[in-house]
Amino acid sequence: MDGSAAAARRTGPSPWLDIPLDAYEAHMALPEVGQAPMLADIFGALLREHLPETVAVLGCAGGNGLERIDPAATSRVVCVDINQQYLDVLRERHQGRFARLQTTCLDIERRLVLCEPVSLVWAALLFEYVDPCAAMNRIAHLIADDGILATVVQEHDTDRPAVTPSPYTCLEALAPALRHVAPSRLAALAAGLGLYEMRRQRVATAAGKHFTVQVFQRDPVAMDPDEGEA
Numbered sequence: 001m002d003g004s005a006a007a008a009r010r011t012g013p014s015p016w017l018d019i020p021l022d023a024y025e026a027h028m029a030l031p032e033v034g035q036a037p038m039l040a041d042i043f044g045a046l047l048r049e050h051l052p053e054t055v056a057v058l059g060c061a062g063g064n065g066l067e068r069i070d071p072a073a074t075s076r077v078v079c080v081d082i083n084q085q086y087l088d089v090l091r092e093r094h095q096g097r098f099a100r101l102q103t104t105c106l107d108i109e110r111r112l113v114l115c116e117p118v119s120l121v122w123a124a125l126l127f128e129y130v131d132p133c134a135a136m137n138r139i140a141h142l143i144a145d146d147g148i149l150a151t152v153v154q155e156h157d158t159d160r161p162a163v164t165p166s167p168y169t170c171l172e173a174l175a176p177a178l179r180h181v182a183p184s185r186l187a188a189l190a191a192g193l194g195l196y197e198m199r200r201q202r203v204a205t206a207a208g209k210h211f212t213v214q215v216f217q218r219d220p221v222a223m224d225p226d227e228g229e230a
Helices: 021-029 035-050 084-094 132-140 169-177 183-191
Strands: 054-058 076-081 100-105 118-124 143-154 195-204 210-218
Touching: 021 035, 021 084, 021 169, 035 118, 035 143, 035 210, 076 084, 084 100, 132 143, 132 183, 143 183, 143 195, 183 195, 183 210
Parallel strands: 054 076, 054 118, 076 100, 118 143
Antiparallel strands: 143 210, 195 210
């Protein structure tokens, strides 16, 4: 299943509204899953490379690597998730760490995030659960001139289940909603909004599941995101 399967927007409620945060975080940290440390390491490397003054984390859950942000370098952090309970926990954990911390509960494929553009947008394992075109159009509004969008998508593997089996069986409810998005489709959508692919990297967890990391940069003279609205 590639990105074309996600062309139709979700009509029902997001399955993420029914996933307890503690179950999600415990699942992601399991050695046989190993995605939490992998994603945090990728995010940390991006932060060290770009030293962004402002950051947005999309699909932030209870933090998803927020501890890797250096408050001395980054003064404003915007955290977006569809689950308000996740955001409540995130604020309890990180309130006071940053000069400005904004938490926003919304569905990124349906609504714009109302804030000033940021230097770096981090969207890891987000596009699999949204309409890529609608979400990319809205994400483009978040990216400042010369700003960076970094994405991570899971590769389609017919030999592995989309959601790794674990004792946290509630996460199996995510499998029907997960739609693999081809990196080439993301690159095409981004280019149409003036976001040009700087690099692409294939990575794997210790358990052998593969992902693609893509880094895009805004061209300050490119098309206004409003022109790309669907």
